[in-house]
Each structure stands twice: as C-alpha cells, then as structure tokens.
Amino acid sequence: MxxxxxxxxxxxxxxxxxxxxxxxxxxxxxxxxxxxxxxxxxxxxxxxxxxxxxxxxxxxxxxxxxxxxxxxxxxxxxxxxxxxxxxxxxxxxxxxxxxxxxxxxxxxxxxxxxxxxxxxxxxxxxxxxxxxxxxxxxxxxxxxxxxxxxxxxxxxxxxxxxxxxxxxxxxxxTGRVYPFRQPIEHGPRDVGEAGLRPIMEGPDLTEILQRLRLDANIGAGDLARLIEAAHQQAAEHLFDGVESAQIMSRDLVIVHPAMPLSQIAALFQLHKVRTLPVVGPDGMFEGLVSETDLVRTLQKPDDKPNGVVSRLIRAGRDVAEPVAADVMARTVGTASAVTPLGVLIDLLAEGGQMAVPVLDEGRLVGIVSRADLIAALAKAHHSAIEAPANAQTAND
Incomplete structure (x- = not known):
C-alpha cells in the first residue's frame, strides 16, 4: 500500500x-x-x-x-x-x-x-x-x-x-518582473562584517544551479530570493520563545534632532554607550547616532589619534556646529516588541548597526544593543548547560 x-x-x-x-x-x-x-x-x-x-x-x-x-x-x-x-x-x-x-x-x-x-x-x-x-x-x-x-x-x-x-x-x-531579474551584487564588506547572512554572488548562484542541473528551471535571481527567504524564516525560529521585549533596554538615553554634536559626545562619554537613538518632539523615532558618525563628521585629517571625544566636545565652540539630524542614520533596521531573537541576531550581525531600536507604532519603547544580545545568548547558553546537570542531580 x-x-x-x-x-x-x-x-x-x-x-x-x-x-x-x-x-x-x-x-x-x-x-x-x-x-x-x-x-x-x-x-x-x-x-x-x-x-x-x-x-x-x-x-x-x-x-x-x-x-x-x-x-x-x-x-x-x-x-x-x-x-x-x-x-x-x-x-x-x-x-x-x-x-x-x-x-x-x-x-x-x-x-x-x-x-x-x-x-x-x-x-x-x-x-x-x-x-x-x-x-x-x-x-x-x-x-x-x-x-x-x-x-x-x-x-x-x-x-x-x-x-x-x-x-x-x-x-x-501587474507587479511581475519581466525580463528576468538578475541577482543583486553584494557590496564589499570589511572583515568581520559578513554576519550570519550568507553572501552569494551571481556566478556562485549560477554554478550551484548548473551543478544541480536546475539552471533550466530556475534563475540565479530567484535562487537568491529563495535563499534570502529561507534565511529569514530560519532566523525567525532561532531561539524560539525569546523576543525583543525580554532583552531590550528600557531605561533609554535619547537625543533630539537639534542637539549639537558636542553635547552628544558628552553623553557618549558619560553613559559609556556607542549608539544613541534620535527622537523627535512628537516622540517618534527618527534615526540613530553612533560614535562612528561623530568621528567621521568632526575628526580632521591632522587630528591625533588620542582624545577623540575630547576634541568632539571642544568642537562645540564652533559657530556652525553640526547637530544630530545632520549625521544620524535615518534608514536602520528596527524591531517590534515581539520580534524573535534570531532576527535581532541577524540585524546586529550585519555590522552596519550597533543597536536595534524597538518601536511601537513608530514610537521608541526600547533598544537592543550588542551587549544586550550577548547577555541574552550567554544566559541561553548557561541555561542549556544547567538543564542536563539539574536533570542528572534529580535522577541521583
């Protein structure tokens, strides 16, 4: 049968x-x-x-x-x-x-x-x-x-x-792409910034299809989309049960779009953080400012490598000092309170962001930094180790 x-x-x-x-x-x-x-x-x-x-x-x-x-x-x-x-x-x-x-x-x-x-x-x-x-x-x-x-x-x-x-x-x-879509070429990335997402170039995808004898049935562009969708699906199920709301920081230090960079530099130095969210007067999230953004904006070629934050604070004496809105990253990956931990790992592993804002209808309710993520992964690892040990103790 x-x-x-x-x-x-x-x-x-x-x-x-x-x-x-x-x-x-x-x-x-x-x-x-x-x-x-x-x-x-x-x-x-x-x-x-x-x-x-x-x-x-x-x-x-x-x-x-x-x-x-x-x-x-x-x-x-x-x-x-x-x-x-x-x-x-x-x-x-x-x-x-x-x-x-x-x-x-x-x-x-x-x-x-x-x-x-x-x-x-x-x-x-x-x-x-x-x-x-x-x-x-x-x-x-x-x-x-x-x-x-x-x-x-x-x-x-x-x-x-x-x-x-x-x-x-x-x-x-009618919303279909024709002629055939070609796979997007990934831009060059620094070492350590590849993240968990596999980087597949067009020739690599074509070689895979030819090896599996599927090149007549599916194109490299569609294979790239399938890999992307599969990766996203896998990320959503990674560490099932752990969501943004469980690991995000709620005690936030925020900056306003018109805040001068010298004041933002002082906040970085005071709170020992590397990324600060920018929130508008209406309470809506507008972007992220990182230490890298400040250094890239205000550091001059003849600056010495030491004391960057101090020089940023002194730059506040300039009349035309840039503000947060001038340097912040407006297009960033965001999450909701129920975003799975796997998706957060994917966003932070890409290397372009040091933190993921958690939004509720556009309003900032928390932020997940790399430190928060590492703490969550460490906790999950210790729990996985302790569970068999506790089970063995109970059996004894």
Whole structure:
C-alpha cells in the first residue's frame, strides 16, 4: 500500500495550487497579449490584395505556448526574451534548412527537432515551444518552402518580438518582473562584517544551479530570493520563545534632532554607550547616532589619534556646529516588541548597526544593543548547560 501511494504521489501534480489572483492575472494577460499580437501583426503587414491570405494566418501556432510561459511563469529562464526570440528564430531557420535538403517527411520531422534543440542549447536559448516551430515548418513544408529563410524572420521572429513587448508591459503593470531579474551584487564588506547572512554572488548562484542541473528551471535571481527567504524564516525560529521585549533596554538615553554634536559626545562619554537613538518632539523615532558618525563628521585629517571625544566636545565652540539630524542614520533596521531573537541576531550581525531600536507604532519603547544580545545568548547558553546537570542531580 505504501508503494502504491508512492507511485500515486510521483504521478500527481508537481506544482502547488496557484492563487486565484495569479491565475486570473496570467490567463487574462495571455488572452490580451495574444490578441494584441494579432493586431500588431496586422499593422506591420503590407497591404494585401483582396484575394491574398488573411494576415492572421501569419501567426505561428507555437506562439500559444510561448504566451503561456511569458505570462504564467515570467520568472522561468525558459520564458526570457533571449530564450524565446532566439529559440523560435533559430528553430525556424533549422526547419527551413531541413525541408530544403531532406525530402522524406518522416526523416525531416525528427531531424528538424533534433537539430533545433542542439542549436538552442548551443546558443543558451532553450525554449520548449521552439521545438514546435521547427516541427511546424516540416508539417507545413509546402507553404513555407516558397518563402525560404525569410519565414524565420517574418512571421516567426516578428510574432515573437511583438508578443514579448506586450508581455514586458503587462507583467510590469501587474507587479511581475519581466525580463528576468538578475541577482543583486553584494557590496564589499570589511572583515568581520559578513554576519550570519550568507553572501552569494551571481556566478556562485549560477554554478550551484548548473551543478544541480536546475539552471533550466530556475534563475540565479530567484535562487537568491529563495535563499534570502529561507534565511529569514530560519532566523525567525532561532531561539524560539525569546523576543525583543525580554532583552531590550528600557531605561533609554535619547537625543533630539537639534542637539549639537558636542553635547552628544558628552553623553557618549558619560553613559559609556556607542549608539544613541534620535527622537523627535512628537516622540517618534527618527534615526540613530553612533560614535562612528561623530568621528567621521568632526575628526580632521591632522587630528591625533588620542582624545577623540575630547576634541568632539571642544568642537562645540564652533559657530556652525553640526547637530544630530545632520549625521544620524535615518534608514536602520528596527524591531517590534515581539520580534524573535534570531532576527535581532541577524540585524546586529550585519555590522552596519550597533543597536536595534524597538518601536511601537513608530514610537521608541526600547533598544537592543550588542551587549544586550550577548547577555541574552550567554544566559541561553548557561541555561542549556544547567538543564542536563539539574536533570542528572534529580535522577541521583
């Protein structure tokens, strides 16, 4: 029975159920796209005699399959403009070459598809509907042969290009990225600032996909998004049960946007902290000021390395002294009272922040510094060690 279920599972659907909104988006887009393509084909054709063929007949049947890919799965590497345009065109060229040289239909059919697939793979333009283009050339050889190689450019290339133009516009209007998104290149980081988040470059992701033979099914950009989502999900479950509210500091030292840097430097020296939150008159959080921000702003090239804080305090004598709003970091990672500890670790491990503000509807209610985080991790570690020891004592 177990084997039977395994067989049924293997033969069952391999794709999860799509959302109704996405189904409607893709289906409506396919219909609109193909209809507009027909209209554009009519506009691009030269006036035909009354007894001439209907321009609509210049559409190729495999275009329906291309439509399915471009509108329903626009993130697939098989649906990208290069794959579709080059794949369809080169397959048509191969098909025409075959019917020009091979006169046995049964041989021409298999040969056209085989050579078309080989050409697509060599050009890195794998597009499944294109195999149908080459086969269609053989099946309609009597009609295509008089047109010769021009058939590959009109209607095949023309049809594909027009459809792809519609697909680009429709997908972007409906919130999908097309053409294919490329992975974001990570900027260089100093040693020790990599954090827990893995840094994967585009070539690394491509190499992984090629090694697993998945490069035809998923692109490097989408793999980067999957890794990011998986990392975020793992961070949320790390140290389950421990949240920001349990470890954050509530006794806060804050600064105002108009506070001079000399006063902020004095607060750093007095309270022995490295980051101070900036809170506006309305009580809303506005940003963070760190010691690094102060040093970067006020330290001059000829300053000596000793006594930086003292020099910052003396800088208050200057008339045009900068204030907190001039140097604070406005775009920072924040948390809520229920943010899991794993997410906080991720934010602080990135290296760009020394503390994470905890907000409640934009108002500052606490702050988690690296010291708070280390204390929480140490407590969790000691608890993990003491639990087996206590259990052993109880058994004795």
């Amino acid at each position: 177990t084997r039977f279920r395994a067989i049924l599972r293997a033969l069952g659907p391999a794709v999860g159920p799509p959302r109704l909104r996405e189904m409607l988006r893709a289906c409506i887009g396919s219909g609109v796209g193909l209809t507009l393509c027909v209209f554009l084909v009519r506009l691009t054709q030269l006036p035909l005699a009354a007894e001439g063929p209907d321009p609509t007949l210049l559409l190729i049947a495999p275009l329906g399959a291309t439509t399915m890919l471009a509108f329903a799965v626009p993130s697939s590497p098989l649906a990208q403009p290069w794959s579709a345009l080059v794949g369809n065109t080169v397959s048509a060229l191969v098909g025409v070459a075959v019917i020009m040289t091979v006169h046995e239909p049964w041989l021409a059919m298999g040969l056209s598809v085989t050579c078309a697939m080989l050409a697509m793979m060599l050009l890195r333009a794998t597009h499944p509907p294109a195999a149908g283009v080459s086969l269609g050339v053989v099946l309609t050889a009597e009609t295509v042969r008089p047109m010769g190689f021009s058939y590959a450019f009109s209607p095949v290339m023309l049809d594909t290009a027009l459809l792809l133009l519609v697909a680009v516009g429709y997908n972007r209007l």
